[in-house]
Amino acid sequence: MNCAKCGAEILEDEVYEHAGETLCEDCYLDVKASPKVCDPWAVYTAKKEAKGRPALTPLQERIVALLKQKGPISLEEICQELGIDEVEFKSNFAPLRHMELARAVKVGKEVKYTTF
Numbered sequence: 001m002n003c004a005k006c007g008a009e010i011l012e013d014e015v016y017e018h019a020g021e022t023l024c025e026d027c028y029l030d031v032k033a034s035p036k037v038c039d040p041w042a043v044y045t046a047k048k049e050a051k052g053r054p055a056l057t058p059l060q061e062r063i064v065a066l067l068k069q070k071g072p073i074s075l076e077e078i079c080q081e082l083g084i085d086e087v088e089f090k091s092n093f094a095p096l097r098h099m100e101l102a103r104a105v106k107v108g109k110e111v112k113y114t115t116f
């Protein structure tokens with residue numbers, strides 16, 4: 001028997017059912033833990049990758065370090081601190097968001113960025 005999500009082979013006593021699908025324990029817990037995630041597959045994949053070797057680029061590591069140190073911090077401040085532009089930040093922020101290392105928060109009317 002194989003997991004309907006990740007395709008991993010599942011032992012009979014580790015089979016989980018969710019919404020008519022047969023899932024392995026990992027995928028089942030993912031589904032249960034994050035029912036409202038927009039793209040569970042991306043989160044799942046990113047988490048798996050994060051568990052193995054850290055897949056962060058040097059810039060992503062700098063972003064995480066900055067958010068840890070100064071977050072919640074605005075996009076402007078991040079770009080200023082790291083010398084990058086908005087497009088560069090957003091393309092690097094997406095994988096960090098999926099790995100649950102960084103997230104956006106609302107502070108008043110402003111969107112700021114911080115760590116989990």
Ligand SMILES: [Zn+2]
Nearest residue numbers: 003006024027
């Ligand atoms: Zn699975």
